[in-house]
Amino acid sequence: MERDTRQRRAIRRVIEEAGRPLSPQEVLKVAQVHSQRLGIATVYRTLKGLVEEGWLAQVELPGEPPRYETAAKAHHHHFQCRACGQVYEIEGCPQNVQPLTPAGFLLEGHYMVLYGQCAACVQAC
């Protein structure tokens, strides 16, 4: 990731402005507005490079393609709306995780996703 190209500027900008985790396909679609001939291979290569640089964090939801968000954020979890599929960031963290660890096991981290309906979809129902 040495050079500052049009494609990379477009990809970084799209993720910064999204405010939520984006999938590679979403990144491609939006970034093509700024860089018309952008290809999916470049999106994958750039996302991978930005993760390695520590600028991006990979957000893996069960059964979903990986999404990406800027890494400059505090530890947090995600909420996925079952109606619209959109992923939101949530603050806070369950406090009582350690006691769930089996005897003899070493707990190094945890991962949590909440499921339900976002405010917009609750309204729409």
Place this chain on the structure above:
Amino acid sequence: MERDTRQRRAIRRVIEEAGRPLSPQEVLKVAQVHSQRLGIATVYRTLKGLVEEGWLAQVELPGEPPRYETAAKAHHHHFQCRACGQVYEIEGCPQNVQPLTPAGFLLEGHYMVLYGQCAACVQAC
């Protein structure tokens, strides 16, 4: 899933005896002991059918292929060992999840994975 074939008996048996979630490839490998000419397509078709029947539950870990376990279990979560990759079942559940839900959102469920090292790998280190 009307007929009781050699292949289906082998697949069900393998999952019942495993005691932990298995991936399709693991199921194939072990089930071939009981049914030599078993193909991967049959494994996928059977797993899908058993999930639809409610006999199997799909376990999706972030960034991992789906695994399958018998559905006749109470709500629980999983622990994945970062050293050996094995997935274990854990009992219990974080108590304070509801307060993390954003205002206006409807919480319907949650999903959690703990990461660390299993007892065997802690010993080995």
Place this chain on the structure above:
DNA sequence: GTCGTTGCAAAGCGTTTGCAGCCTA
């Protein structure tokens, strides 16, 4: 014997890679 099921091979689909040409520094 019927027709649900199987194994094989081909097709899909998302992701990665090879390569010639492009463009940043």
Place this chain on the structure above:
DNA sequence: TAGGCTGCAAACGCTTTGCAACGAC
């Protein structure tokens, strides 16, 4: 101008599907 970067297309790995043969009932 050098060589990192890009777009295209081919390759990949996992999963699904089409189809003729098989076998449970």
